[in-house]
Amino acid sequence: MLECACLFAARGDALLLVRIRDNDRWYLPGGKIEDGETPRQALARELREELSVGVPDGALDYRCTVEGPAYGRDGSVRLICFECRDPLSPKASNEVSEVAWLDRSSYDAFAPAVKLLYDGWTSGRL
Numbered sequence: 001m002l003e004c005a006c007l008f009a010a011r012g013d014a015l016l017l018v019r020i021r022d023n024d025r026w027y028l029p030g031g032k033i034e035d036g037e038t039p040r041q042a043l044a045r046e047l048r049e050e051l052s053v054g055v056p057d058g059a060l061d062y063r064c065t066v067e068g069p070a071y072g073r074d075g076s077v078r079l080i081c082f083e084c085r086d087p088l089s090p091k092a093s094n095e096v097s098e099v100a101w102l103d104r105s106s107y108d109a110f111a112p113a114v115k116l117l118y119d120g121w122t123s124g125r126l
Contacts, residue, residue, distance in 0.1 A: 006082070
């Protein structure tokens with residue numbers, strides 16, 4: 001199972017999501033946890049790389065973990081999600097093509113595990 005550290009950022013009924021390269025699905029900001037990294041360290045690294053945002057380890061609070069099908073690959077993915085206490089001003093960089101606040105109107109374009117997270121969050125289970 002692929003383990004990823006992800007940012008859970010909500011505004012109203014929308015989540016902050018990214019589109020990687022020219023993929024047609026939207027994902028939570030973050031990515032794969034490398035050997036020797038904690039999930040918080042991985043997320044801080046990914047946010048620097050993807051969104052040009054510096055976030056200290058101490059500013060990330062655990063929110064939830066969601067497991068679901070991995071999009072575009074065999075198997076499943078575990079999304080270890082954190083919220084950030086610091087305000088963020090994200091902008092796309094490196095492999096990220098777009099950053100946007102997306103709500104249910106864009107649901108069909110969410111990656112499968114993001115749909116599970118969105119459903120759990122909007123229903124009050126997460």
